Each structure stands twice: as C-alpha cells, then as structure tokens.
Amino acid sequence: MKIQSSISKQTTLLLILAISFATLFLPLTSLKATTLTNGMNAEEIVFGSTAASQDFGSVGSSTASINSGYVYSSNIDTINHRFFVTGYLDNRVLIYNLNEDNTFPDYDADYVLGQSDFTSTANTTTQSGLYYPLSTAQDENGNYLFVVDAFNNRVLVYDLSGGITNGMNASYVLGQDDFVSRDAGVFQDSFAGFLVDISYDNDNDRLFVSDLIGNRVLVYDLSEGITSGMNASYVLGQEDFTSDVATTTQNGLNYVSFIDYIPELEYLFVNDSKNFRTVVYDLSGGITNGMNTSYVLGQDDFVSAEIQPVTASTFAVIDVGQGNVSYQRYSYDSLNQRFFLSDGGSSRVLIYDVSAGFSSGMTPEHVIGQDDFVSSSANKGQVSPGQSTFASPNEVQYDSVASNLYVSDFQNNRVLRFNLTPTPTTSGFSYTHPPLCTATITPNTITKGEEATLSWNINWPTNRQSSYYMKVPKNGIYSHRVNSIRINPKYTTNYNLAAINMWGANFCDTTVTVLDEEGVELINTNTNLSSLSASAGSNPFFRAITSFFARLFVR
The missing domain is CATH 2.60.40.10 (Immunoglobulins)
Incomplete structure (x- = not known):
C-alpha cells in the first residue's frame, strides 16, 4: 500500500518559512530521519472513542457506534483518501473519508460495510454481511476493497469505483461458490478454515491470503480480472493445493496468521505463528508451489520452534486457546530503509535498520511500546494505557511521504499515529x-x-x-x-x-x-x-x- 502525505498545505508552508528564516542565523544542512527513542510517545489517536478528546490514558469503548468499537486492523487508501477499520466482533468495516492530504477532518466514520447502520453488530452469511472480519487490502488500480471474512471462510471483494453506501453488497467472493455458503476445504478454490490476513501486490495484481488451519498461503493472480470462486494460482507452505501438513522447515508453515507483501523489496513476510517466527519469501525471481523461504526471524534456524524469553531477537509466545502462538505484522520505510515489526504478545513494535539488507536473526535498533527489548507487559505493566504504550498491537503501517507510523492498538480499542517527520541537522548549510x-x-x-x-x-x-x-x-x-x-x-x-x-x-x-x-x-x-x-x-x-x-x- 502506498501512502501519501498527511501534512496540510498550511503546515508545509509554515515549516518552509520557519526553516528558511532559521537559515539566516543557523547553519542548517539537510533533513535526516527523526531521532527514534525507545518507548517514544504517539502523537495522535486517529480511531476510537478517545480520539475526539485525545485521551491517551483511557481504553476506548468497545460499544459499536460511529466513532467507537472493537478494532482488529486498519488500512489507508491514499488514492481515494479513505481510512478503513475492521471491527471483528462488530462484524463490520468502518470507512472514513479523509482530507485531500489524508488527514482526518473528524473522528466519525462516514460509511459502514457488513451492517446497515453504525450500531448493529449481527453476523450474517450474505452478500452484504460479515462474520468476524479481520483484515482489509486495496487494489489501487481497480478500486477494489478486499475483506477477510474469517468465520465465513471467504474473502469478499467490494467494487468501490461507483461509490460507497452503508451495508452495500460485495461484488465477488473468493473461497466460496456463492455468497450464502461458508464451507471449509483444503482445495485450490477454498480455505481450510479461519483465514486471517490478506495483502495485495498492486504491481503484479496478486492477492496473498493466509489460510490459518491449512498451514499455507494462497496466491491469486488477478491480472485478468476476478471471478467468484476462482482458483488460486500458487500455494506456499505446501507442495500442492490439497495438503495441509504443519511442518517446521525452510518451506513449511504451522498456523499461518499475518502476512504482508512489500513491493519495494519484493518480499512476502509471513507470521508462522506456531513456529514462533517470521519467515521471508523472496519473490523477485517469481513464485513456485512450496518454494523455500529466504530468511527467518525469531528462531536461530529454519528447523527450530523454541519458546524463548523475550529479547531483541525473539518474540513473545502466548496461549490464545488454540495452543501457544506468537504473532507479528509488518511495514517498511523505503526512504530510510527501516523495517517495522509489531510483536503483539510483547505489546511492542520493533524497528530494524535494513540499509545493509536483510539477514536471518537480525536484531532491531529501536522499540516502541516498551522502554527496552526484554519487557513485554501490556501498557508497560500499568492498569491504564498511556501515550507510549500498547496492549497487543496488530496492524502496523508506515506512511513514507508524511513519515507517520500507524499502529492498531488491539486491546486498547484505538489506532495510534506516531510522527516520524524528518528534522533538520546542523553544519554549514x-x-x-x-x-x-x-x-x-x-x-x-x-x-x-x-x-x-x-x-x-x-x-x-x-x-x-x-x-x-x-x-x-x-x-x-x-x-x-x-x-x-x-x-x-x-x-x-x-x-x-x-x-x-x-x-x-x-x-x-x-x-x-x-x-x-x-x-x-x-x-x-x-x-x-x-x-x-x-x-x-x-x-x-x-x-x-x-x-x-x-x-x-x-x-
């Protein structure tokens, strides 16, 4: 996903004026990335009942309304200036219209999908209904919105090119033959059950879908268009479309949760949750079924699945009722070559300097949500959240133009924005x-x-x-x-x-x-x-x- 600037024109002009006049007296040189500090504060709450008051010390309300409810993940459409929030227990996706510079005019949603109004929360298996939606992704070229409808074992595709209306119908469905079925199966055109995440490759028109119980990632080639119930083109984690074996190998997966394709790198990051690791597929040479991964984070090698204490190079392991898991999500700053990874179980976001490239077992330079690399308590061990804390963060997204980092703070029912705007340095400008x-x-x-x-x-x-x-x-x-x-x-x-x-x-x-x-x-x-x-x-x-x-x- 490409994110445009969220700095207003007026702010930009003021910044230019301030920097310019300062050069009369100060030897400024050029811009460098903001100095990152461990445990730094967020700048803004962009979603949740606490957004209007910017109350960082309270948990957002879980009551479904126009500006509150459960949040699992969030996403930005910078082309059409929209912001999406998936409310998993509210069985809906909230949509915010943004300003032309992608800032928020207010904190009230403008549209809702999956429900006919902002206070309903019923789950349904229909062309307009949702049952536990978890993630969204956009096709920038076709103006499609993809929604993971987890308990319905499907991905819904909404065509937004003609506008948005509350409770509108989806246009296509993947994983099912129609809009009223929710069958599970390990096949080329279906999901084994409880898919979690999706990511869209706008350059190659490929949709990646994590099939949790199938221990695999399905890849759909949409370059020739979308048809309901269509077959996937490739499978990762398995040798074929009818296998679902959990393994701990260089090409195997166990309980695939979150995924993210980074187009600048041509890497697909996969949260291999019951192997307590992140694996990285290098897709620059194309995709083949069951191909090997190139890098691993969280474990010492491709055949280990050890539960370890939380450190800079390992991830927290938690019991979610289906066994022990660790979960991570990803984003990338191509300008400053920084990689962001949310370690949900440790209530932190890790920031890596990857200017020298990726390597297995690499360690981060900075952490936010915690003050050090060995702490893992939600809200830094406090009863209430704070301006620098998370409680099980999920989605993390970096805005390369406006230098904003957005974090979906799952258990605090809010989405936070961290300002990483570049700042001037000194010496003979x-x-x-x-x-x-x-x-x-x-x-x-x-x-x-x-x-x-x-x-x-x-x-x-x-x-x-x-x-x-x-x-x-x-x-x-x-x-x-x-x-x-x-x-x-x-x-x-x-x-x-x-x-x-x-x-x-x-x-x-x-x-x-x-x-x-x-x-x-x-x-x-x-x-x-x-x-x-x-x-x-x-x-x-x-x-x-x-x-x-x-x-x-x-x-």
Whole structure:
C-alpha cells in the first residue's frame, strides 16, 4: 500500500518559512530521519472513542457506534483518501473519508460495510454481511476493497469505483461458490478454515491470503480480472493445493496468521505463528508451489520452534486457546530503509535498520511500546494505557511521504499515529536546489502482461547537493540507492516522477504504450489511471514560496 502525505498545505508552508528564516542565523544542512527513542510517545489517536478528546490514558469503548468499537486492523487508501477499520466482533468495516492530504477532518466514520447502520453488530452469511472480519487490502488500480471474512471462510471483494453506501453488497467472493455458503476445504478454490490476513501486490495484481488451519498461503493472480470462486494460482507452505501438513522447515508453515507483501523489496513476510517466527519469501525471481523461504526471524534456524524469553531477537509466545502462538505484522520505510515489526504478545513494535539488507536473526535498533527489548507487559505493566504504550498491537503501517507510523492498538480499542517527520541537522548549510531528473521506460512499447524498466537519472543544477528521494506514483518512495524499477501497466500510461529534497521538487515524465495481442493500443479512459502524477510540491503557492527562498539564499 502506498501512502501519501498527511501534512496540510498550511503546515508545509509554515515549516518552509520557519526553516528558511532559521537559515539566516543557523547553519542548517539537510533533513535526516527523526531521532527514534525507545518507548517514544504517539502523537495522535486517529480511531476510537478517545480520539475526539485525545485521551491517551483511557481504553476506548468497545460499544459499536460511529466513532467507537472493537478494532482488529486498519488500512489507508491514499488514492481515494479513505481510512478503513475492521471491527471483528462488530462484524463490520468502518470507512472514513479523509482530507485531500489524508488527514482526518473528524473522528466519525462516514460509511459502514457488513451492517446497515453504525450500531448493529449481527453476523450474517450474505452478500452484504460479515462474520468476524479481520483484515482489509486495496487494489489501487481497480478500486477494489478486499475483506477477510474469517468465520465465513471467504474473502469478499467490494467494487468501490461507483461509490460507497452503508451495508452495500460485495461484488465477488473468493473461497466460496456463492455468497450464502461458508464451507471449509483444503482445495485450490477454498480455505481450510479461519483465514486471517490478506495483502495485495498492486504491481503484479496478486492477492496473498493466509489460510490459518491449512498451514499455507494462497496466491491469486488477478491480472485478468476476478471471478467468484476462482482458483488460486500458487500455494506456499505446501507442495500442492490439497495438503495441509504443519511442518517446521525452510518451506513449511504451522498456523499461518499475518502476512504482508512489500513491493519495494519484493518480499512476502509471513507470521508462522506456531513456529514462533517470521519467515521471508523472496519473490523477485517469481513464485513456485512450496518454494523455500529466504530468511527467518525469531528462531536461530529454519528447523527450530523454541519458546524463548523475550529479547531483541525473539518474540513473545502466548496461549490464545488454540495452543501457544506468537504473532507479528509488518511495514517498511523505503526512504530510510527501516523495517517495522509489531510483536503483539510483547505489546511492542520493533524497528530494524535494513540499509545493509536483510539477514536471518537480525536484531532491531529501536522499540516502541516498551522502554527496552526484554519487557513485554501490556501498557508497560500499568492498569491504564498511556501515550507510549500498547496492549497487543496488530496492524502496523508506515506512511513514507508524511513519515507517520500507524499502529492498531488491539486491546486498547484505538489506532495510534506516531510522527516520524524528518528534522533538520546542523553544519554549514546553504540552500540547495532540488535535483533535476530525466526518466525513460525500456522498452517504451509492450504487450499487455509484459514488463518494462522505468529508470531515472539525477542532475544537480549547481555544485551543491543534498539528500533527496524519488517519488514514483503507484510504486513508492525510493532513496538515492535506487534508480530503476520494473513495471507492468495494463494500459498506456504516463508516469510523472518527482525528485524531492527539503526545499522542493522537480518533475520528469515518460510514457509507456501498452498493446493488446492484436497490436491495438489499450487506453484507459480514467485519467487518474492513465496519467500517474507524483504530485509533490505542485501547489502554485508552494512553488512560489520555494522559488522566493531559492533566490534569497543562493549565493
């Protein structure tokens, strides 16, 4: 999922003014990531009955309403500016309309799925009903919302392109042949029972589904569209679609809970909960049934499943009524090359520096939710929550543009936002022009289904240089270490890239033409999908202010 800025235009302008005037007296240099501290405070409650008052010292109400209830996970749609909260015991998904900069205009939900109103909580097995929903994911290209409907043993697919109405019907169902069945089975078109999580790969149109009891991850290829009851294309954790054996090996899984695909890395992270570990699949070379994992966290090797004391490199093990498990969820900061992992049983989020790459058994640099790497009590052992505490956090998501970390604080019935906005450092600063960029796509004409390489080059208009990053629409934020990515658009597409430093942005464009098998150009009439804009610093007033301070400080 790609997350856009949640900083208002007014705040951005004030920040630029403050930094610019400060340079008259202070030798500022460039931006660096906010100094992370163990046990740091959250900045905002974005969901829960305590959000309106920003009361960090109280547990949110579990009573279903327009702004309260149970929360299991949350998700952001930055293209259409929406925020989703899954209420598992309320059998619903709440939807918030966000401002254009993806901030919250208020803390009241605007729509609800699974129920006809904001106070109903009944579970049903219908085209519009839900029974224990746990997770959501979005297809940015098709504007589909995928919902894990756990006790109905299915994934519902909502088409939101025509708008949202309370209690609206799903358009498709995976795992069942119709909308009124909830059968379980170990087959290519069904789930063994109690699926937990999903993740969507927008670059390749693949949906990953964790099948808990089936000890497997099913992979659906949706590049040619969605049909109800369709077969999965690949299976991980098993050699075939009819096996469900739990194993502790490099290619085996035991009780698969949470998953997350990170497109910048082409890694699939899997919470192998009864093996008390996280395993990492490298999918850069493609997917094969039963393929091996590449890395393991939480255990010393691929064949161990030891319960160990909580440390920086091990995870808490808890009894959830189905035996001992550990559970983790994941996110990634591509600009600063940081990996976030929520260790629910330890009520903490671990932050890893992965600038040197991933390795098995690697240890984190920082922890939030706890003050050290060996503590694991909910709310740091206090009866009530605090501004720096969690009680079994689930979903964790990093906003690469606005530098916000969102954490679904499960047992405290709230979602927290941590501000990791970059801050200026000192030592001999003068204004640095944003870098100039050029972009190319090779080949620039492809047949639908083929891939091309999107590349970019940077040039500096003066001899002064600074830290910068590239924003590639629909693909993410990239540091100076990256200068190309693979793309496979479905239609002829113009890519507008942004080269950004602390003073502004410059843009560059390139286009790829997509043909069908008969050689006819495929054109999408939706301009939001046929012309992808990075839209960083494009506001005319912003650019004028940037230009003014450029003239003021360049010597």
